[in-house]
Amino acid sequence: MIFERDSNCDSPYFTNVSKVTYITDTDLQTFTYLGYSYIIFVFDRTEFFDHNGKQQPIPEVILLGPGDFFNTRGYKGAGSIAIELPAQTIHIATGKPASELRNVIIDIKDLIPADIVDRMHSKLRVSTSFEEIKSILIDEIESELKQWNTQTKSSDVVKYIHEKKGLVSKQEIADLFCFSERTLERIFMKEVGTSPYLFISQIRFNNALQDLQLMNMDFSQLMLNYNYYDRSHFEKDFEKFMGKRIIQYKNGIPSLFEAALDRSYHKN
Incomplete structure (x- = not known):
């Protein structure tokens, strides 16, 4: 491939x-x-x-x-x-x-x-x-x-989450963009398809996985950089977003997925 x-x-x-x-x-x-x-x-x-x-x-x-x-x-x-x-x-x-x-x-x-x-x-x-x-x-x-590409209520919030690599809390976003947490939840479910918390977790996981693959970063440094409590915390996110446990991947991460990680976020 x-x-x-x-x-x-x-x-x-x-x-x-x-x-x-x-x-x-x-x-x-x-x-x-x-x-x-x-x-x-x-x-x-x-x-x-x-x-x-x-x-x-x-x-x-x-x-x-x-x-x-x-x-x-x-x-x-x-x-x-x-x-x-x-x-x-x-x-x-x-x-x-x-x-x-x-x-x-x-x-x-x-x-x-x-x-x-x-x-x-x-x-x-x-x-x-x-x-x-x-x-x-x-x-x-x-x-x-x-x-x-029309601007929506969540556009600036989504961009900010990407820029912060998911290292931001829902409360911080609500305060920064002057939304109540309940309103922010409704906006995200309608426009993005998931809760703000889960979207933040997705972006954090995606960036952590890229660093793990591209920078040869060890898990201890990864945990520190991305505020994971420990390796099991990261592995739970892996299973949540990938649908499988890490150990279920034969011969490591499949080539298509590994290749897809070889990218960086490009700001608009």
Whole structure:
């Protein structure tokens, strides 16, 4: 499997673009979408399974929300392109409370005319660079991307949580942005799909895992940097957000997940 990412994504509409190409058949792998919404273009034979192990039908272009996780299996010659969007995108695009869309695979053709989606999918299939990918997206769906980046009540809060790497309390956020904790809870459930506390935990976990993988950081330093009580505290977050215990991962973290960690948060 070849994993590529755009390390200089300066688009005002999306924060990261990545591409996966399967050069051999793969084992089942877990992929988690923490902190962002995603448009994913699927090419050829790729299978998605939910947390109960049930295979899900996969349209050619899908939208997923923050906190979703699926087990995936790719076959030789298949691949995908993932566009990372603000967490609130799934709510803005569908007009539905994001809390009702957790682990729901949305066919992008329900949101964008089918002829545009088909044309875009065909162009991206043969694209050869990230600049070309971004150009195709802007040419075909700039108006939708612009609309989906509309400022919402949670936008500045979500951005702040990312900037703080999840090292912030719900009370601090409520005070800083002049929301009551109850109001903040309602806003997040509607726009992000989860509670402020759980979203903060997701972002902290994601950043901790990146540091663990990319910086060869030992657990004692990781616990200190990210305010985990001990290793078991981190392992509980791992199981919560990945759907499996660390020990259940054969031969370490799967390559797709490991490669996905090789990214950094890009401010808008």
